[in-house]
Amino acid sequence: xxxxxxxxxxxxxxxxxxxxxxxxxxxxxxxxxxxxxxxxxxxxxxxxxxxxxxxxxxxxxxxxxxxxxxxxxxxxxxxxxxxxxxxxxxxxxxxxxxxxxxxxxxxxxxxxxxxxxxxxxxxxxxxxxxxxxxxxxxxxxxxxxxxxxxxxxxxxxxxxxxxxxxxxxxxxxxxxxxxxxxxxxxxxxxxxxxxxxxxxxxxxxxxxxxxxxxxxxxxxxxxxxxxxxxxxxxxxxxxxxxxxxxxxxxxxxxxxxxxxxxxxxxxxxxxxxxxxxxxxxxxxxxxxxxxxxxxxxxxxxxxxxxxxxxxxxxxxxxxxxxxxxxxxxxxxxxxxxxxxxxxxxxxxxxxxxxxxxxxxxxxxxxxxxxxxxxxxxxxxxxxxxxxxxxxxxxxxxxxxxxxxxxxxxxxxxxxxxxxxxxxxxxx
Ligand SMILES: *Cc1c(COP(=O)(O)O)cnc(C)c1O
Numbered sequence: 001x002x003x004x005x006x007x008x009x010x011x012x013x014x015x016x017x018x019x020x021x022x023x024x025x026x027x028x029x030x031x032x033x034x035x036x037x038x039x040x041x042x043x044x045x046x047x048x049x050x051x052x053x054x055x056x057x058x059x060x061x062x063x064x065x066x067x068x069x070x071x072x073x074x075x076x077x078x079x080x081x082x083x084x085x086x087x088x089x090x091x092x093x094x095x096x097x098x099x100x101x102x103x104x105x106x107x108x109x110x111x112x113x114x115x116x117x118x119x120x121x122x123x124x125x126x127x128x129x130x131x132x133x134x135x136x137x138x139x140x141x142x143x144x145x146x147x148x149x150x151x152x153x154x155x156x157x158x159x160x161x162x163x164x165x166x167x168x169x170x171x172x173x174x175x176x177x178x179x180x181x182x183x184x185x186x187x188x189x190x191x192x193x194x195x196x197x198x199x200x201x202x203x204x205x206x207x208x209x210x211x212x213x214x215x216x217x218x219x220x221x222x223x224x225x226x227x228x229x230x231x232x233x234x235x236x237x238x239x240x241x242x243x244x245x246x247x248x249x250x251x252x253x254x255x256x257x258x259x260x261x262x263x264x265x266x267x268x269x270x271x272x273x274x275x276x277x278x279x280x281x282x283x284x285x286x287x288x289x290x291x292x293x294x295x296x297x298x299x300x301x302x303x304x305x306x307x308x309x310x311x312x313x314x315x316x317x318x319x320x321x322x323x324x325x326x327x328x329x330x331x332x333x334x335x336x337x338x339x340x341x342x343x344x345x346x347x348x349x350x351x352x353x354x355x356x357x358x359x360x361x362x363x364x365x366x367x368x369x370x371x372x373x374x375x376x377x378x379x380x381x382x383x384x385x386x387x388x389x390x391x392x393x394x395x396x397x398x399x400x401x402x403x404x405x406x407x408x409x410x411x412x413x414x415x416x417x418x419x420x421x422x423x424x425x426x427x
Contacts, residue, residue: 009076009191009192009293010293012072012075012076013072013076013192013289013290013291013292013293014290016071016072016075016076017067017068017069017070017071017072017074017075018068018072018286029065029068029283029286030064030065031065031279031280031282031283032063032064032065032279033279033280034059034063035058035059036057036058036059037055037056037057037058045057050247050248051247051250051255051263051267059276059278059279060270060271060274060276061266061267061270061271061276062266063279063282064279065279065282065283065286066084066276066277066279066282068282068286069084069222069277069282069285069286069289070082070083070084070222072286072289073191073206073212073222073224073289074224074225076191076192076289076292077186077191077195077196077197077204077224078191078195078197078198078226079197079204079224079225079226079227080225080226080227080258080259080262081224081225081227081259081261081262081263082222082223082224082225082262083222083223083262083265083266083269083270084208084220084221084222084277084282085220085221085222085223085269085270085275085276085277086219086220086221086275086276086277086278087207087209087219087220087221087275088185088187088205088206088207088208088209088210088220088221089115089116089119089207089221090221090273090275091205091206091207091221091222091223092116092119092154092185092205092221093119093124093273093275094221094223094265094269094270094273094275095152095183095203095205095223096124096129096151096152096183097268097269097273098237098239098240098261098264098265098268098269099151099152099181099237099239100127100129100151100152101128101129101151102127102128102129103128103149104128104129104130104149104150104151105129105130105131105132105147105149105150105151106120106129106130106131106132106150106151106152106153106154106183107131107132107134107142107145107146107150107152107153107154108120108131108132108133108134108153108154108155109133109134109135109136109154109155109156109159109166110133110134110135110136110394110397110398111135111136111155111156111159111164111166111397111398111399112154112155112156112159112160112185112398113156113159113160113161113185113187114382114386114387114389114390114398114400115386116156116185117133117390117394117398118389118390120133120154121133131154132145132150135397136155136166136167136171139167139170139171139173139174142171142174143174143177143178146174146178146180150178150180151180151181151236151237152175152180152181152182152183153171153174153175153178153180153181153182153183154182154183154184154185155168155171155182155183155184155185156184156185156186156187156188157184157185157186157188157189157194157196157336157337158188158189158193158194158322158333158337158341158342158344159188159398159399160187160188160344160372160406161344161345161346161372161382161398161399161400161404161406163319163320163321163322163327163329163341163344163345163346163399164320164322164329164399165322165329165332165333165336165337165341166184167332168182168184168194168196168199168200168201168336169199169200171184171200172199172200172201173200175200175202176200179233179234179236180236181202181203181229182196182200182201182202182203183201183202183203183204183205184196184201184203184204184205185204185205185206185207186204186205186206187205187206187207187210187211187373188210188211188342188344188372188373189337189341189342190206190211190212190292190296190342191292192292192293192296192339193296193300193337193339193340193341193342194336194337197224197226197228199336201226202225202226202228202229203223203224203225203226203261204223204224204226205221205222205223205224206221206222206224207220207221208220208221208222208285209221209371209373210371210372210373210374211292211295211296211299211342211343211373212285212288212289212292213284213285213287213288213289214288214291214292214295214373214374214375215288215374215375215376216369216371216373216374216375216376217284218281218284218285218288219281220277220281220282220285221277223261223265225258225259225261225262225265227257227258227259227261227262228258229261231252231253231260231261232253232254237253239252239264239268240252240253240260240261240264241253241254244268246268246272247267252264252267295375295411296339296340296342296343297339297340298411299340299342299343299409299410299411300323300339300340300341300342300343301340301414302343302409302410302411302412302414302417303321303323303340303341303342303343303344303345303409304321304323304324304340305414305418306407306409306414306417306418306421307319307321307323307324307345308324309418309421310347310421311324311326313422313425314350315349315350315351315355315425315426315427316347316348316349316350316425317348317349317350317403318347318348319345319346319347319348320345320346320347320348320399321341321345322337322341322345323340323341343372343373343408343409343410344372344373344406344407344408344409345406345407345409346382346399346400346404346405346406346407347404347405347407348401348403348404349403349404349405349425349426350403351403351426352402352403353383353384353402353403355403355425355426356381356383356384356402356403356404356405357381357384358424358426359379359405359421359424359425359426360379360380360381360405362423362424363379363420363421363424364420364423364424365377365412365416365417365420366378366379366407366417366420366421366424367379368380370385370386371408372406372408373408374408374410375410375411376410376412377407377408377409377410377412377417377420378407378408378410379405379406379407379408380405380406381404381405381406382395382398382400382404382405382406383395383400383401383402383404386400386406387400
């Protein structure tokens, strides 16, 4: 498709990156289930390996089905390029990898998906990296946490699961004042509801496992690059600005300009870390994205109805949905996410931990599962599951205290979901 930016979001969700298969005319993007690609001759092979020519070598690095998905998501997010990888968590490592080194740190929001809190507070230490957790409601504290060794600032657009909306323009300003990239996890919002790049983000990461695929069939992730960051403005990002020994001294930023981060992600990140998305998974995610806007509209509509119903029920202590007027983030959500704030929220029950366990056990339509962002409605009690590894203080900071359930509203009939909740909530 040419001249992509002139089309609307729904059109791009179906067409961006795709064209009829040049070999067969197949209208749907084929699943190129191949490990390798035949070189035309030795010169062609050498040019590909030297990054002098763009093409396909080996599916750990590039694959035509995955390439369509990369172009589609980059287009929907308003980025210049994207690198797909094997999970959302892989995407977070892939986003940080070119920026970090032993001794460096990333300043991250306390309001993150529980798995991300564990990844950042524990696992990245094995690489000699560290994370400084800060409440992003206090932007002065975010600025104050940045030191000489900080290489990125990280937050979620709408946080999973707390119904928290980050002030993205303010976070982008703090990062930019410090000469650092802002990385935004846009999983819970999707590009349909929010484009963090338009609010100043440098990189956007997604777990495609959730709304992008949309039906709980795939584990995948993606890093989208805005192409706007000047990696050579300081000496902080040598992997992108300095000669790369693994490519005969090639300088990624000088050579590839705004595509430096994307090329580095493929040529170094996927090549050497190997967190590659397989073409079958890319196919499922492409299918999912074709209906992204229709699904997100219904997710938002249902979520608002159900959040309003819950808020008025006397068994409920609080509902944290940024689409509710009672939410402290309502005005910010309206400004940043005018189409809605997605299908995820948390509910605090007056009956505490035990009532949460009973509710989760009794529901019939809602499934008790660890993922959000499915066509079907899902529920989980974070304190006894996803957020179990966290201290109670971390749980509360992440919006997942002991009396809280996280609900992911699907695209079923809202009345059916309300009836199910009404019957299962302990009296
Ligand atoms: C699920 C999730 C992740 C991790 O993604 P995986 O695909 O499960 O690795 C990261 N961030 C958010 C907001 C998520 O919901």
